[in-house]
Amino acid sequence: MNISDKIGWKTAAGLVVANMVGTGVFTSLGFQVMDNQNTWSIVLLWVIGGAMALIGAMVYAELGTHFKKSGGDYIFLSRTINPAVGYLYAWISLTLGFPAPVAIASMAMVQYWKPVIGETLSIVLGIVAVIMMSLFHSYSVQNSGRVQNVLTVIKLVFVFSLIGVGAYFASTLESSSFDYSSTWTIEIWEPGFAVSLIYVFYAYTGWNSAAYIVEEIEQPRKNLPKALIFATSLVMVLYIFLQLIFLKHASIEQLSGKVEVATLAFGNLFGSQGVFWVSLFIGIQLVATISGYTWVGPRITQAMAKEFRLWKPLSKTNQQGIPVRAIWFNSFISFLLMFTGSFEMVMLYVGFVLQMMGTLTIVSSLSLKKAEGFKSPFKPLLQLIYLLFSLWVMIFMLYDRPKESAIGIGIILIGYIIYLIDSKNKLEPQP
Template sequence: MRQKTEEDDGGHRPEGETVHLRREIGLVPAASFIIGTVVGSGIFIAPKGVLLNSGSVGLSLVVWLLSGVLSLFGALCYAELGTTFSKSGGHYTYLLETLGPLPAFLRLWVEFIFMRPAVATYVSLAFGRYVVEPFFAPCEAPTSLIRLVSLLGVTFVVAINCWSVTMASRTQVTLTLIKTFALVLIIVPGVMALAKGRTENFQNGFELEALTLDRLPLAFYNGLYAYGGWFYLNMVTEEIINPNRTIPLAITCSMVMVTVLYVLVNVSYYTVMTPDELLVSEAVAVTFAGRALQGVSTVIPLLVALSCLGSLNGGFFTAPRMLFVGARDGHWPHIFSMIHIRRHTPLPAILLLYPLVVLMLITEEIQHLISLASFARWFFIALATLGMLVHRYRFPQLPRPFKVPLVIAVTFTAVCFFIVGMSLYSDPWNTGRSCALTLTGVPVYYATVHRSRLPARWTRLFNYCSEKFQILLEVAPQEVKTY
């Protein structure tokens, strides 16, 4: 007889079943989350920034390749961290275990104060733009309509992630297949044109007159932004089937695949478009399609929009798990460590992110969102891999199911710190804002986490509100599984 499920019981939790996050993510969904989160708006937007700041076609291709290799190095470091520490939470967990509570809290703080909302806003606006603009071409699309469609996309993704882990993972697999098809659709005509001898845009490809060292880190920021997302799988470690095998395998296969696809896509762009045409294009993929895919050019904006939607879905699936783990450890209000009693999703953590993204969608200008988010992101990634090296030195006998070569870990850490340091020189305004926003978490940590100094009246009011929200959202603390 088939075992009765919660769907058969009208969504009610079977008696005796514990409330916990289940291990439901296998190898294919894990690789899909990495590819689906990495391949978002970046490859369709960032080529312009990489070319502008690198100064030449050849050097821009080198930046794309090195950004992929650097991202692979970082992903391998996180594969070691993910198999050494079995908790979910990604950056937060690794900083907590290796460098202590203050860096871990600051990483949690910047993620939900500005980093995650900034990235989600950027991607959602790209989604809205690619959906709306084809209906208004060649005229400019209304900004208000783009923001409205972006908001609908965010709402759709939040609803899926609140409803079911299985539905979110299946959606991610489907969208990953679609966006991979979109990249292949761009690569094939470009490679065919290159094979026919269209190499004029690659002549004198390494002209270095336009290169300035202060702008090179910004080229890498744009390239690394397009590869961003390789670390998201580590935020859901507790939901991965056989993580010691799945995490390293999914990370390696997906990042090699993404790097090859990205380099080929850029080669295809430069085969069909001149550097000047690429720099003046507001939507590189659409301009490319108009020249090389005239028969199906109207399909490209839709495929790019779905690609952005997949990136949004991956971010909303993984990032709230960091908040969930932080709340479980006492670094965030306890309500955010609770799980829906029937859906088994971290509902409060997912819902917290939604109004922050909506607020930024309505009010924030997006021109500098990449620089604003990238400084904090790469600074804390560098701290996490530095903590991994420190942890290796302090506990050499600790079992590590996967161990990245030391030269890769040291190289990645050093390059990250170099890029972060150079960015302070290249773009002091945005990186300075990012640094200042990060430091605002220090007094919050000492007032609320290190030793609570909140008035008793505030504490009672907060506990009362938390209790009411727990009843309203039908959530409960995670229970310990018994076997």
């Protein structure tokens, strides 16, 4: 790939922002307030999630600039721990990691657009959005970059507008939903707080996006860390402000257990017109999320397919080096997930599995004694902090949501069985 065919740090950062700011931030609060109703608890959830994402971003920048190959965790885990672990991550990316966020974004789009245009048309447009993004990303890196930049600008303008408008106007609630009492000191030790972090971690999913397309980034040693750290820091600030805006304009009772928290808040503020415009633009900005995951996910599938015979057909690229077959295969899996699971269940078991595999990638970075490229600061202290928090969350998830956890573990076991079969005919590793 020529240098002129690559993207700069701003486009890479835009990809990270687009992948992060999507379904989770506009849907998680309703599930969180079922167990955490103190405002400090809510803020702490998003601060912890942001800190974890920032640690992860620095670690992935180190791994990405060391290996200098697209494929993300598949490359990192295969080359540092064991090919079987890398294969499992690629399997999860193929079946859940990237198709699921696309499916969840489409499902959320239906939830937000349903009051505006009806359920049937919303479902149709959700499907069309996935198909259109698959088409746009099937041509060239430059085309993908242009599409992603436009969608990311729309997303950011919308999010900043929500924060600005929400902060400017006074709440219409009879009593405030803000609670700054000391009850947060009790809530944070309950299982519900740890489970709520799964939603938060899912909302932050995407901070590692640019690391999956290292070969498509100009001067990755300089631009990859800049893109990952800048985008993650920006998103953390936006997320905290958005939750405060939603709490300001909607009651805990209204939000509890609901997906469409943004329209509830702005519906209270502006009535049906508020619901219409917020629903419309949330659906539009979710297209950027679908676009980002459609661009990035197939690169992991392609990296695995180059080395394992079972998936070999998915490694084929067009003349511009785009893994077109992998793109459409991932989109097909997204459609299956859209019509076979509830929103909350899919989000939980996907979040659990991704957290588990992401934790293994953080562990893998500890084996790099002499990283060739960006070096994550305070190593290994930050990695150890990440690991402790992650293990704490997963243990509570297993305890509090055994069904969703079992589904996630079952998918991993299926992947391992397939690996044992596929590894017998393993192809030569790509240089």
